[in-house]
Amino acid sequence: MDVSARLVIATNNPGKLREFRELLDGCGFELVTPGELGVPFDPLETGSTFEENATLKAVAAMRATGCIALADDSGLEVDALDGRPGVHSARYAGPGRLDAALSDEDRVRVVLDELRGVPEGRRTARFRCVIAIATPDGEVRTVAGVFEGRIGDAPRGEHGFGYDPVFVVPELGMTSAELPPAQKNAMSHRGQAALKAREILRQISDGYPTT
Numbered sequence: 001m002d003v004s005a006r007l008v009i010a011t012n013n014p015g016k017l018r019e020f021r022e023l024l025d026g027c028g029f030e031l032v033t034p035g036e037l038g039v040p041f042d043p044l045e046t047g048s049t050f051e052e053n054a055t056l057k058a059v060a061a062m063r064a065t066g067c068i069a070l071a072d073d074s075g076l077e078v079d080a081l082d083g084r085p086g087v088h089s090a091r092y093a094g095p096g097r098l099d100a101a102l103s104d105e106d107r108v109r110v111v112l113d114e115l116r117g118v119p120e121g122r123r124t125a126r127f128r129c130v131i132a133i134a135t136p137d138g139e140v141r142t143v144a145g146v147f148e149g150r151i152g153d154a155p156r157g158e159h160g161f162g163y164d165p166v167f168v169v170p171e172l173g174m175t176s177a178e179l180p181p182a183q184k185n186a187m188s189h190r191g192q193a194a195l196k197a198r199e200i201l202r203q204i205s206d207g208y209p210t211t
């Protein structure tokens with residue numbers, strides 16, 4: 001297959017990759033990871049916004065592989081924690097502390113501990129996702145999605161990844177880890193951003209001007 005028909009999904013996160021395989025099914029590109037192409041991929045996320053980090057990951061993957069690359073930078077913003085863990089969601093270990101060695105379960109516990117005693121009405125939160133698509137001509141386009149909810153009292157559910165077991169979807173009264181994957185994807189920050197990304201991919205594959 002022509003390398004231009006490949007879309008590199010610039011992530012090492014198996015949960016994200018699983019969701020992208022569903023969300024981008026039938027998009028006209030063969031989804032591959034840097035690892036599957038034998039390319040090491042571990043860029044430093046030095047940006048201070050989701051958009052900056054998504055862009056730097058997409059550009060790094062595009063340069064390393066020569067292919068069109070798609071990166072997601074995402075995270076959880078908790079209002080009672082002044083928006084933390086935010087861009088640091090993947091490594092959050094508490095206020096001002098980052099630790100890449102923590103597990104998803106550890107990070108969930110950190111957030112629940114910080115919210116101990118905070119009543120339900122003040123546990124509002126949202127997942128944000130920015131997707132960047134970088135093409136070999138040097139262009140980068142970004143799209144975003146937001147998923148509003150609140151943080152529950154204890155983990156519930158077996159699906160998803162990351163903070164899903166404590167992210168309650170208010171209209172359903174279920175966590176996003178209790179939702180079947182297709183139902184989470186239909187509502188989620190990543191699902192919304194991926195719908196917009198599919199449109200960009202359609203324009204790219206139609207030969208829509210990218211310069």
Ligand code: IMP
Nearest residue numbers: 072073074075076089090161162163164
């Ligand atoms: P990133 O790789 O820097 O974008 O890290 C994103 C982090 O945000 C993940 O490791 C999760 O901790 C969290 N996160 C993002 N999206 C989701 C989601 O859909 N469910 C649960 N946690 C998420």
